[in-house]
Amino acid sequence: MKYTLMINEGPYQHQASDTALQFARAALEKGHEIFRVFFYHDGVNNGTRLAVPPKDDRMLQKEWSELAEKHGLDLVICIAAAQRRGLMDASEAKRQGLNADNIAAGFRISGLGQLIEGGIEADRTLVFGD
């Protein structure tokens, strides 16, 4: 079965990102496909590579990157939500005249059309949020 996951909550805010990550792992383990993970609202904060949580804490951003690398996941960050929260890739930073970017490996910035396409292409769309 093909899944699109939507994550509307930031890491460490509550539990949505953790639940989505565990769900994605369990679905992949069962042989299902994760077509896309779309990060919206504060969920875009899951895609920064500059987070340095205490060593004994969950490392959510890193775990998403690692899962994406292992399974070739498409992690998409909403551009409008990202701009508001200072989440940048190199080309967006350049376009905005900023001197730094912070997007984590495995993530890409795009628009809401990617969520719509995910909903159409997947058999199931699940929303995780606050």
Add this chain to the structure above:
Amino acid sequence: MAMLHIVNKSPFERNALKSCLGHTSAGDSILLIEDAVVGALTGTVMAPELQVAMQDQAVAVYALGPDLAARGLSAERVLPGLQVVDYAGFVDLTVANEKTQSWL
């Protein structure tokens, strides 16, 4: 067309579970995750409503075991008839139900 209703907030904090119970149809399933798992316990004000849903309205109710454990709640304390599942069981519920609705 069966629907999986996912509730993630404590019924003692928000009314998501109550709203959800007002919208379920026979054959639907409710999965309690995150803080909502406290609603799965016996002896709470939510218990009678969940029991009616399970016994009289053919709604299956589940709670996510790892979230019960994370809150120090034993799976033995859940309502009779309420099933405890793990993440693999969560995935199976999304396969079995054509639609999912997260009551955020």
